[in-house]
Amino acid sequence: MKQTARFFKSLADETRLRILALLLAEEKLCVCDLMAALELPQSTVSRHLAQLKNAGWVDDRREGVWVYYSLATSDIPSRGELQTLxxxxLATEPVAIADRERLAGFGQGNRCA
Amino acid sequence: MKQTARFFKSLADETRLRILALLLAEEKLCVCDLMAALELPQSTVSRHLAQLKNAGWVDDRREGVWVYYSLATSDIPSRGELQTLxxxxLATEPVAIADRERLAGFGQGNRCA
DNA sequence: TGACTCCATCCGCTTATCCGGATATATTTT
DNA sequence: AAAATATATCCGGATAAGCGGATGGAGTCA
Incomplete structure (x- = not known):
């Protein structure tokens, strides 16, 4: 039960929802991408990513210098349904849309500096 | 977006989840029923009910001295789907099961003293 | 090895949340 | 109107969560 509460708590923050919205649209993103899209300092982004990872929402994978985060492919059916929900x-959230546009803003393919 | 975060925040507490689990099983319950089932003081139960009401999860209806709470029948489709999820x-949560048994414990029909 | 970049974690601080006893309000009963 | 019951809200204190600059580890390239 506590775990279920923790699970929902991981969705109870605007920054984390914005991150999930971006990952629902983008497949994989590194921390610096997210910093730029969200316009938030690195420590803040990293901390929220750690929480999402801890809650089982995202996976991380290091590729050279950067760490890419992506939506976790859960084997829990209801988790997938919740992602759909x-x-x-989030589909029509203005903030999320602005984040996506900011992400697209710095050119296709040449992210991460 | 903030509203979406608030919505999930309302589920990010074990007591509120226990209340929802009882209401998913029982149709309608008054505060004193919930106090007995959850074994929590009245102010605590009442406060959480107010939050659930504020988040649109429950409706309240006064009948004489007591106020009955029930799951809100939402016109938002995804809300209903989330209830299913x-x-x-919650179906197999030991804590929730214990709550239901405690509720059934004080006899059928003669709740609320 | 040294310099550089990306990222995770630490730190002190501020703000939000939860708790439960105490108090206030509403309704019924006498 | 007074008493009794059920519920809502107030209050002070404790705990948790969020923030962002600063520090340090890990990887890359020279």
Missing amino acids: LARY | LARY
């Missing part, structure tokens, strides 16, 4: 919740 | 999450 979440995507619907 | 929630019910599945």
Whole structure:
């Protein structure tokens, strides 16, 4: 039960929702991508990513210098359904849309400096 | 977006999840029923009910001296889907099961003293 | 090895949340 | 109107969460 509460708590923060919204759209992103899209300092982004990872929402994978985060492919069926719901919740959110546009803003393919 | 975060925040507490689990099973319950089932003081139960109401999860209806709470019948489709998911999450929770048994414990029909 | 970049974690601080006893309000009963 | 019951809200204190600069580890390239 506590775990279920923790699970929902991981969604109870605007920054984390914005990150999930971006990952629902982008497949994989590194921390510096997210910093730029969210316009938030690195420590803040990193901390929220750690929480999402801890809650089982994202996986991380190091590729050279950078660490890419992506939505976890859960074997829990209801988790996938919740992702669908979440995507619907977030689809029309102005903040999330602005984040995506900012992400697209710095050119296709030449992210991460 | 903030509202979406608030919505999930309302599920990010074990007591509120226990209340929802009881209401998923019982149709309607008054505060004193919940106090007995959860074994929590009245102010605590009442406060959490207010938050659930504020988040749109429950409706309240006064009948004489007591106020009955029940799951809100939402016109938002995804809300209903989330309830289904929630019910599945909570179905096997030992704490929730114990709550239900405690509720059934004080006799059928003669609740609320 | 040294310099550089990306990222995770530490730190002190501020703000939010939860708790439960105490108090206030509403309704019924006498 | 007074007493009794059920519920909502207030209050002070404790705990948790969020923030962002600073520090340090890990990887890359020279």
